[in-house]
Amino acid sequence: MDESKTKxxxxxxxxxxxxYNIQADLPEPLPPLLHPVTKEPTILPPPLFVEELNxxxxxxxxxxxxxxxxxxxYRQWRPTTLFRAHRLEKxxxxxxxxxxxxxxxxPAGSHKPNTAVAQAYYNxxxxxxxxxxxxxxxxxxxxLAMACMYFGLELKVYMVRISYQQKPYRRNLMExxxxxxxxxxxxxxxxxxxxxxxxxxxxGSLGMAISEAVEDAATHDDTRYALGSVLNHVLMHxxxxxLETKKLMEKMGIYPDIIVGCVGGGSNAGGMFxxxxxxxxxxxxxxxxxxxxxxxxxxxxxxxxxxxxxGDVAGMAPIAFMHTLGHNFIxxxxxxxxxxxxxxxxxxxxxxxxxYLEAKAVPQLATFESGFQFARTEGYISAPETNHAxxxxxxxxxxxxxxxxxxxxLLAHSGHGHFDMSAYDAYLxxxxxxxxxxxxxxxEALSQLPQIPGK
Amino acid sequence: MDESKTKxxxxxxxxxxxxYNIQADLPEPLPPLLHPVTKEPTILPPPLFVEELNxxxxxxxxxxxxxxxxxxxYRQWRPTTLFRAHRLEKxxxxxxxxxxxxxxxxPAGSHKPNTAVAQAYYNxxxxxxxxxxxxxxxxxxxxLAMACMYFGLELKVYMVRISYQQKPYRRNLMExxxxxxxxxxxxxxxxxxxxxxxxxxxxGSLGMAISEAVEDAATHDDTRYALGSVLNHVLMHxxxxxLETKKLMEKMGIYPDIIVGCVGGGSNAGGMFxxxxxxxxxxxxxxxxxxxxxxxxxxxxxxxxxxxxxGDVAGMAPIAFMHTLGHNFIxxxxxxxxxxxxxxxxxxxxxxxxxYLEAKAVPQLATFESGFQFARTEGYISAPETNHAxxxxxxxxxxxxxxxxxxxxLLAHSGHGHFDMSAYDAYLxxxxxxxxxxxxxxxEALSQLPQIPGK
Numbered sequence: 001m002d003e004s005k006t007k008x009x010x011x012x013x014x015x016x017x018x019x020y021n022i023q024a025d026l027p028e029p030l031p032p033l034l035h036p037v038t039k040e041p042t043i044l045p046p047p048l049f050v051e052e053l054n055x056x057x058x059x060x061x062x063x064x065x066x067x068x069x070x071x072x073x074y075r076q077w078r079p080t081t082l083f084r085a086h087r088l089e090k091x092x093x094x095x096x097x098x099x100x101x102x103x104x105x106x107p108a109g110s111h112k113p114n115t116a117v118a119q120a121y122y123n124x125x126x127x128x129x130x131x132x133x134x135x136x137x138x139x140x141x142x143x144l145a146m147a148c149m150y151f152g153l154e155l156k157v158y159m160v161r162i163s164y165q166q167k168p169y170r171r172n173l174m175e176x177x178x179x180x181x182x183x184x185x186x187x188x189x190x191x192x193x194x195x196x197x198x199x200x201x202x203x204g205s206l207g208m209a210i211s212e213a214v215e216d217a218a219t220h221d222d223t224r225y226a227l228g229s230v231l232n233h234v235l236m237h238x239x240x241x242x243l244e245t246k247k248l249m250e251k252m253g254i255y256p257d258i259i260v261g262c263v264g265g266g267s268n269a270g271g272m273f274x275x276x277x278x279x280x281x282x283x284x285x286x287x288x289x290x291x292x293x294x295x296x297x298x299x300x301x302x303x304x305x306x307x308x309x310x311g312d313v314a315g316m317a318p319i320a321f322m323h324t325l326g327h328n329f330i331x332x333x334x335x336x337x338x339x340x341x342x343x344x345x346x347x348x349x350x351x352x353x354x355x356y357l358e359a360k361a362v363p364q365l366a367t368f369e370s371g372f373q374f375a376r377t378e379g380y381i382s383a384p385e386t387n388h389a390x391x392x393x394x395x396x397x398x399x400x401x402x403x404x405x406x407x408x409x410l411l412a413h414s415g416h417g418h419f420d421m422s423a424y425d426a427y428l429x430x431x432x433x434x435x436x437x438x439x440x441x442x443x444e445a446l447s448q449l450p451q452i453p454g455k
Numbered sequence: 456m457d458e459s460k461t462k463x464x465x466x467x468x469x470x471x472x473x474x475y476n477i478q479a480d481l482p483e484p485l486p487p488l489l490h491p492v493t494k495e496p497t498i499l500p501p502p503l504f505v506e507e508l509n510x511x512x513x514x515x516x517x518x519x520x521x522x523x524x525x526x527x528x529y530r531q532w533r534p535t536t537l538f539r540a541h542r543l544e545k546x547x548x549x550x551x552x553x554x555x556x557x558x559x560x561x562p563a564g565s566h567k568p569n570t571a572v573a574q575a576y577y578n579x580x581x582x583x584x585x586x587x588x589x590x591x592x593x594x595x596x597x598x599l600a601m602a603c604m605y606f607g608l609e610l611k612v613y614m615v616r617i618s619y620q621q622k623p624y625r626r627n628l629m630e631x632x633x634x635x636x637x638x639x640x641x642x643x644x645x646x647x648x649x650x651x652x653x654x655x656x657x658x659g660s661l662g663m664a665i666s667e668a669v670e671d672a673a674t675h676d677d678t679r680y681a682l683g684s685v686l687n688h689v690l691m692h693x694x695x696x697x698l699e700t701k702k703l704m705e706k707m708g709i710y711p712d713i714i715v716g717c718v719g720g721g722s723n724a725g726g727m728f729x730x731x732x733x734x735x736x737x738x739x740x741x742x743x744x745x746x747x748x749x750x751x752x753x754x755x756x757x758x759x760x761x762x763x764x765x766g767d768v769a770g771m772a773p774i775a776f777m778h779t780l781g782h783n784f785i786x787x788x789x790x791x792x793x794x795x796x797x798x799x800x801x802x803x804x805x806x807x808x809x810x811y812l813e814a815k816a817v818p819q820l821a822t823f824e825s826g827f828q829f830a831r832t833e834g835y836i837s838a839p840e841t842n843h844a845x846x847x848x849x850x851x852x853x854x855x856x857x858x859x860x861x862x863x864x865l866l867a868h869s870g871h872g873h874f875d876m877s878a879y880d881a882y883l884x885x886x887x888x889x890x891x892x893x894x895x896x897x898x899e900a901l902s903q904l905p906q907i908p909g910k
Binding site for chain 2: 005006007009072075076083087105106107108109146149150168169172173175176177178372375376378379380381416418419421422424425428
């Protein structure tokens, strides 16, 4: 392999034609989802999800074919580039080799289209006319708007108000692609009205916006709901990231020692990690470290509980066994809006429990410091979410320097920060704040977990 | 060739290793540059430009090697993708085949880094410590900021005030990459002070900002000036766009019937066109049409004169023979800030005169309408400048439909619009205006051209 090269791209013909479903390889199955009212094991509510996505959610098949219609859209920007961060390595003066898999190049600019396109496709195929969803920073909402545009579906997006205000251009993006976007909590749903009436400037939360979108889908016959993270089928669609990386690295004759990804709901990290976790489950790569990076302002794995909790604020969504800060927890107003969620993907939580994944929480300022260093060396402006992963990749590279070890570090570069410049503006002006997680509030929110009989 | 494919990329090993210099093939040489005071033929003033760039400006060598240091940076994002616009074609119901060469993928997001990296390299090599430049929309300023960051050079950018106000995030981008950016006219230079004192909120113009940057470089020993368009060496550096496209299309077994590019100073269109113009000069491709698209709010080719004029407002820069609206002309406050220039590249003007290039002017609203249609089909959000070229590509594709002709249209997609969302916001809100060129103002400005003895 030519070590001086900067970028590596898989041949289009070597792109994955099936998603990897880790449920086929789990040494212990995932705890069941529970119905929010009966608290009995349940599927995803059919008024919310089409059958094919429900099947995928619980499938034990190892490989699920990617429909040609989805592959053909993937090919507009996939396979994505794997960069070697030569300039960053040099600036850090580290013997570590840092690679980053670059999910910035779709029109929506993040990894989210990998599942958005698949979900829009299955909904269209099932005759659905309209989709309702929520979005935090707007990465998911814009990705789904793009996907719905490709398939001719209507879309209504409930956007967490603090992000709606901080990131007006993400709303423009959704509108350009034809979606309707409102600030959540909104007056458009019953659950939204409740919070909106209390405070029309309520900052909102992902859990609250989920409740609104779920209610919208449940109360409109032609409408289904779509979730951009957390669920099993979402993480499965994202495995194209890890599958492409793994195959390319095989061709390059390398294998990572450490893989780093940011986690909010877990879809980006899951997408990169899962094909590698397979190797760990099979006992092939015991020393491989997979690190989930979350914000100290929303530290579900590092400070929450592994417990059954609602995915939304209203308690209308199924109850999942996951790391949670409590469904009533309102995360700090971080610029990394995509990481502001009280819960975690059950798959990620399960793999943390089984010891396959590690987790770290990092404060906001430190992530921007690293995103800044990344931009000043590699050039690319990263999303605030991505900056979390960059922080830990840099920390690990500096550890390699101390220890004189030449480890291979792989970074899941989940998206660009072109629509997050207000955050960089605040950072440059010295106005960006750190958020300590409010211990008392976490404790309070954790005291309100649902009671599950026999658990 | 597989007609269903969406994207085509040249092999990295087939990337051009030399820039194409059209001066070797011009059937008639370019008129000389004139000294602003003596009005005698001149080189680029050495206090402003390093020797290597001066040599390139006047070279008659057909191929000029791209230094390995420059190639290595190009390879971070080059060769860029050539997309087939299947979805746009379908929406237009046209038999035309539309391809777009996508210069959006560098960290700066436009074609500008192609010359920024080269200029920073030659300045660094000559021992220069600091560069001064101007920028309109901020695409050039941010590209040069990125390039100076790569080579460890200081940079001061004079940004046209109207764009500075409309596009605050482009300033952030420059700052992230380490440049100092001020609104022009600024109090930092003598010429700036003159306009600034009259009106501290003066909208500015590229010609004015050029004067400030030129003065800055002329009055600081360690500083040279860099121009992002207009000059011969700039267009030459940009020929990597056309060279890549031509080689790739050869491999695909196709050749365009029509090539479309937007023109402000002419570097993007020049970069794409010049390698194809060579074929026309050699009489090989007589039917190939090359269309320069300019805004009606700054119509230098379609409404200006082909005459000797200053490149800047202060009359400090050399006098060039070009299409001009007069150096005192202040273009309309278009969102396509990169197209707001009173003059035109002498090479483009010369080729228009010789009949190798056509020109069209399009109004702002029509360009956004087309950019919107592009985003709603192809997904990508284009720069306001790029929308001008998209407009004419669509018009030509619709003509093909009327005529039942399956022409191949090639579009120079010069950059993304991620930092121009305020313009899309205005468009979506119905607040975007058209600008008629002010005939009387053009007439007045054209009455102030410099008097050249014997011309």
